[in-house]
Amino acid sequence: MLNCLRSPGKMAVSRLPFFLALAFSSLSFVLSHWNREMWFQDFFPPNMCPINAKDNTFYGIMFDAGSTGTRIHIYTFVQKSPENLPELEGEIFESVKPGLSAYADQPEKGAETVKRLLDMAIDAVPPHLWKKTPVVLKATAGLRLLSEEKAQSLLLEVREVFEESPFLVPEDSVSIMDGSYEGILAWITVNFLTGQLSGQNQHTVGTLDLGGASTQITFLPRFEETLKETPGDFLTSFEMFNSTYKLYTHSYLGFGLKAARLAILGALNVEAVDGQMFRSSCLPKQLEAEWHFGGVKYQYGGNKEGETGFKPCYLEVLKVVKGKLHQPDEIRGSSFYAFSYYYDRAVDTNLIDYEKGGVLEVRDFERKAEEVCDNMEKYNSSSPFLCMDLVYITALLKEGFGFRDNTLLQLTKKVNNVETSWTLGATFHLLQSLGITY
Numbered sequence: 001m002l003n004c005l006r007s008p009g010k011m012a013v014s015r016l017p018f019f020l021a022l023a024f025s026s027l028s029f030v031l032s033h034w035n036r037e038m039w040f041q042d043f044f045p046p047n048m049c050p051i052n053a054k055d056n057t058f059y060g061i062m063f064d065a066g067s068t069g070t071r072i073h074i075y076t077f078v079q080k081s082p083e084n085l086p087e088l089e090g091e092i093f094e095s096v097k098p099g100l101s102a103y104a105d106q107p108e109k110g111a112e113t114v115k116r117l118l119d120m121a122i123d124a125v126p127p128h129l130w131k132k133t134p135v136v137l138k139a140t141a142g143l144r145l146l147s148e149e150k151a152q153s154l155l156l157e158v159r160e161v162f163e164e165s166p167f168l169v170p171e172d173s174v175s176i177m178d179g180s181y182e183g184i185l186a187w188i189t190v191n192f193l194t195g196q197l198s199g200q201n202q203h204t205v206g207t208l209d210l211g212g213a214s215t216q217i218t219f220l221p222r223f224e225e226t227l228k229e230t231p232g233d234f235l236t237s238f239e240m241f242n243s244t245y246k247l248y249t250h251s252y253l254g255f256g257l258k259a260a261r262l263a264i265l266g267a268l269n270v271e272a273v274d275g276q277m278f279r280s281s282c283l284p285k286q287l288e289a290e291w292h293f294g295g296v297k298y299q300y301g302g303n304k305e306g307e308t309g310f311k312p313c314y315l316e317v318l319k320v321v322k323g324k325l326h327q328p329d330e331i332r333g334s335s336f337y338a339f340s341y342y343y344d345r346a347v348d349t350n351l352i353d354y355e356k357g358g359v360l361e362v363r364d365f366e367r368k369a370e371e372v373c374d375n376m377e378k379y380n381s382s383s384p385f386l387c388m389d390l391v392y393i394t395a396l397l398k399e400g401f402g403f404r405d406n407t408l409l410q411l412t413k414k415v416n417n418v419e420t421s422w423t424l425g426a427t428f429h430l431l432q433s434l435g436i437t438y
């Protein structure tokens, strides 16, 4: 799939970049290696493809090595005049499945998937700019869950692929990203794109990301009480518009949708899974199948003799989430932006439209979970995990984070035609830290 993102209209968002610039320049104040230059002050969402590259064009290549897939984002920027700051022109995006962690025992093969994606960049970036175009890969929860040794050999092989490429390979070009960065970068991106970081009346929105292996929650606490009651490592400070923002952010490793399936089946962190059959009341009664995740093969099936359906499934899932997550009181009444698997499962069950997204209440997930789990035979053409996934999402929101039934969730894949992903923010960071400005 080759995509050039297109802006719905420059005017609608052209003021926003200024604030993103401030956001990032201030974030850098706390994260000391981020420099404070506001080079992307006039950044606005992409409106043309790199095919239209001019002399003043430059590029940044960011890999997202997620637990379920590896994705390349080739961003194009244009410096229109020396006194103006660069603008984002477009993005080429491609992804492969499975993710790097599926190659834990074959690091060279894993690196090969990265190489195939990187070949796209050879075609996309003009040869005279290869040496000036940085390439970086950041891995998330899939690699965090591997042993240090296996993760490092994967990263080493990827680094070799980068070194052999004609691109600029910065010092720390291949790494595992800290979970709190995922949350912070997504929060800033969403609040910048929705215009919440500008003006006097700021009503920032919290963000919820549900990946395959980990999940993040990020919001700006409004009450002193919340700050007092929150563990220190859940809070990150940064300055913006002469104000100091203290964000609540946390990444729960092992609480992504796919890792949760294993936990619910009782298969997470089990030494020998070969030949073992993992059963659950969240699966169709007669089902017996195999599932591969993180390079391991699992056999799983339904409760042939026992109970099946929403109620027994909810009880099973509760054991995985109840009491395992910090519950800030303040979020009970607020609304949140939610993406990744929240979005995908809402689309799969027609709760929202794939293109438009939509607003849901937490109880909409619960109703849909009941409908699917109590009528599994009706849903046998979709994933056998659909009931389990919906119950997990419901339980994670209600019992895990402590949201109310009527908490509003804005299901979003793109805002103003820009992906609600950490990758764009990571690319700004990269280009800034390298001082790549014209």
Ligand SMILES: Nc1nc2c(ncn2[C@@H]2O[C@H](COP(=O)(O)OP(=O)(O)O)[C@@H](O)[C@H]2O)c(=O)[nH]1
Residues within 6 Å of the ligand: 065, 066, 067, 068, 069, 071, 099, 140, 141, 142, 210, 211, 212, 213, 214, 215, 256, 339, 340, 341, 342, 344, 412, 413, 414, 419, 420, 421
């Ligand atoms: N909005 C958006 N979602 C993405 C993108 N890439 C992956 N996802 C979603 O992320 C989820 C998979 O999470 P993944 O990144 O593999 O796992 P993680 O390592 O636990 O974060 C799926 O729901 C994907 O649809 C992207 O570029 N944009």
Ligand SMILES: [Ca+2]
Residues within 6 Å of the ligand: 066, 067, 140, 211, 212
């Ligand atoms: Ca992710």
